[in-house]
Structure formats: C-alpha cells, structure tokens
Amino acid sequence: MNKIKFLYIIFFLFLFLIINFNYNYFKKVNQDILIELPQNSSLVSISRILKNNNLTNNILYPISLSMILNYDRKLSYGEFKISNNDNLYSIIKKIRFSKVHLRKLKIIEGFQKYQLKKTIDESYLHYDDNLLKNYLIVADTYYYYKGQNINSLFKKIDSISLELFNKNKGNELLKKYSINEILIISSLVEKEANNIEDKRLVSSVIFNRLDKNMKLDIDATVIYSITEGEYKLERMLNLNDLKIESIYNTYKNIGLPPEPICIPGKNTIEIVLENSTSPYYYYFYDSIINSHIFSKNYEDHKHRLNEYRKKEK
Secondary structure (H helix, E strand, O other), X not given: OOHXXXXXXXXXXXXXXXXXXXXXXXXXXXXXXXXXXXXXXXXXXXXXXXXXXXXXOOOHHXXXXXXXXXXXOOOOOEEEEEOOOOXXXXXXXXXXXXXXOEEEEEOOOOEOHHHHHHHHHHOOOOOXXXXXXXXXXXXXXXXXXXXXXXXXXXXXXXXXXHHHHHHOOOOOHHHHOOHHHHHHHHHHHHHHOOOHHHHHHHHHXXXXXXXXXXXXXXXXXXXXXXXXXXXXXXXXXXXXXXXOOOOOOOOOOEOOOOOOXXXXXXXXXXXXXXXXXXXXXXXXXXXXXXXXXXXXOHHHHHHHHHHHHHHHO
C-alpha cells in the first residue's frame, strides 16, 4: 500500500469517526419522555436504561461520552425529563448535574382536608394527617421530585409560606394577632368572599366584630362543624345546624375557631393584612346579584335580608 492510499484510508476513517460521533452524540432524540435512574446506578446500568428508552443506539456511546467528559463517576440518580430538543450530550449533562424533573403540587385556595388528601394521593405522595397541624400551608403551586419525602416537601412549603409573614412582620395586625389567627381569619374570608373588594369588606366585618367581642356568625364555620373538612356538604344549612355544639361553630362561640377551616391563598392573606376598615358589622349573600349585602347595624341587616327573601320567593 502506497503512502497516499494509506493517508486516504486514515482520512476517511477519521471522517467516519467524526460523523459517527456527531450523529450519535448530538442527534436530537425526537421524543418527550421521563426516565428514572435508581439510586446508586452504575454507568453501565444508566447506559442500558438510555438504550432501552431509545435514547441511544448503543450503550457504548453514553459510556464513552461520560468518560470523555470525566462524568463517569459523578452521575446522579432520580427522574429526568428528556425533551425532543435533547441529545445524548445534553442528557448526560442533565444526569451529571442532577437536573431532576420537578413535579407540580397545586394547592388551590379554599382547599379542605379531603381535597388536599386527594391532590397529594394523585401526586404519588403519601398523605400524613399531621400535615395541617405541623406545617404552615398557604395555597400556591409547589414543586417536588419523585420519591421526595412528604415531610421534607412540606417543610419547604412551610418556609415559603412563612416568608409571606416575614415580609409583613411590621404589620400592625401581626402585633395584635398571631400568624395562626391571621391564617384562621384568612380561611374564613376565603370561604365567605367572592372577589377582592368582597374579601376586604368581609375581613373588615370580622375585625369589627372581634373588636366588639361579638360572635362572628359565619356559615362556613357551621359547615366545617359538620364536615370537619373531610367531605363536601351536599345540602343547604338549616336553623338546627346553627345550634350545633362545636368549637368551630361561630354561631355558638365568641371569637375565632381553633384552626383554619380551609387553606387560604396568598392573595387572601395579603388582603386580610391590608386591615381594610368599614362601618359594617353584618352581611348576607344575595344570590340574585351574586354579591354580599353589608349593613352597619342589625336593624338594617334584618330589613335588607327580609327584602331579599321576598324577592327570592
């Protein structure tokens, strides 16, 4: 073999290797997929998982790329989301730098125990009855990774929720009421009010009645006295319900219930902390106009309520 022919062979062999390298290492995978790498997975087992999910043609490609990048002893484990823009190079980088897939846990404003439990169960997390007792929870969207311990997740939720109060630590209401009491008031507002202005007025009525040592007379607390947040009450309240002996029933007890009756949202808490003032002490819901009617005194309240009942008939 002459020297020129030998150089041609070397050149084409080198070209083939370059093309093969680029094709296998930088080719887009053209699919969205979640893969799970068990804890303490070896480089070989990770490469097999990638091949079994059609993310590489040969287990030697991820092995060789990891070794070239000096990642072979530094790969992580967990659940990874592979998108159609990824290639073997970006996949290996995700695994190396623990870019694990984060799942969503969406806690909706007004959630009660049964709704939180259902959401957690659907998220493949294990519900713990002590979550609502042990942690500060504000409705929001939170992120977690598959296999995360439920308590570690709710510790994070607790710290995120606490930030809201830390930002408002100079608020006059937080000098008068504890964080738990503000959460309780916010939960009452969450269940009673429909919109921002409604929330401001309902919270003002609550504070006005608390200042006068009056019973709050809030229907949502009667519902909670019956269900304790474990299910949805599928009927209207009646007069006998208002007489239920329960620590949550604000028709029977002066002051606040001992704990929130639902999970309030961040916006509702912020509205409560505005400490809006009004001259109102009474309100009822008018389903005809889809709004609450507020009154300064009982006589006016009773008159308006009777007028509403006549229209309702």
